[in-house]
Amino acid sequence: MPEGHTVHRLARTFASLYAGQTLRVSSPQGRFADGAAVLSGRRLVASEAWGKQLFLGFAPADGSDAEVTGMTSASDVLWLRIHLGLYGAWTFAGAPDTPEVVHAIGAPRKRIGERETTAPPAATEGSTSEGSTSEGSTSDGSTSDWVVPEPRGQVRVRLLGDHAVADLTGPTACEVITPEEKRAVEARLGPDPIRDDGDVEAFVARVGRSRVTIAQQLMDQVVISGAGNIYRAEVLFRAGVDPLRPGRDVPAAVLRVIWDDLVVLMRDGADRGAIVTTRPEDRGSRPGRPPEEALPPEGRGRTRQNTDGTPGAVPSDQAFYVYHRAGLPCRICGTPVLVKELAGRNLFWCETCQT
DNA sequence: TTGGGATGGCCAT
């Protein structure tokens, strides 16, 4: 489930998993059958993220030898634009010797090296012709005994490469677009802190022009791309800024601190596959504060799917300062964390630490 | 078995 860090991680994953490969694209669910037909048999030559948008570039399989990177303007490239929305997800499965799959975090479900115990049904008429495919004839033989699993759930898109398969469920957006259309989408997106071309000053200028609260502006993808409800709550806490303060009342220097912190936090999130904003010394219980178990259940943090279960990961109930911690004592001052619905989303903050 | 959420965003009003 995505904030921008997840999408960047996915972009990397697709690059390492499929770059240069001719992919078979299908729509087991059927709702992307036309787009799948257009893309299937093309070669993946680019995998990019901008904020929460994922762009996968497909060149003609027999076309000019586009480089795997840096061919974003090639006119014969078609782009698959994907936005996961609130609950879209990629599920990966691959041959047991496909290390990249292990790192395909961000998609909460992954099936690594899973094998079907029953023989795959013969291909039938209809939209699911991609169903199950023995990979026994792969050129290098490395996946000789891997059987592509059946799609599970409402799979909008399936991307099948040489040694892995990726299934997309529940996206908000999933469409094939031209290079010009891609540029038009990007023109409407604010700067992305994870990208090298992310423009701090554009962010600062934009926020400073508006009376809209800083909390709402951090969620506005025109102002800044990639931050979601967790990062906005956490970065405002770390900066000590009252989320309800109008953007124009936040000093530019503080806005730069917020941006710089997002750069660090989101790049870290993309690397580790989970959002962690707490400093080690602020995790766990402290003397003088009740342990979380002593608090009413409704006050307890509950965040699913923030990690992929990696051993040694920071537990999700210690990963945040305020997100999903309504009623719990602030990790710094002990004041109960507040929650309020703002523009349809829950906003968490500490009124003592954030002024 | 049901129903309410969830790290989003679009559209109409």
Add this chain to the structure above:
DNA sequence: TGGCCCTCCCAAA
């Protein structure tokens, strides 16, 4: 601002 869409999962009944 409210309604609606996309889908899955877990707690409550």
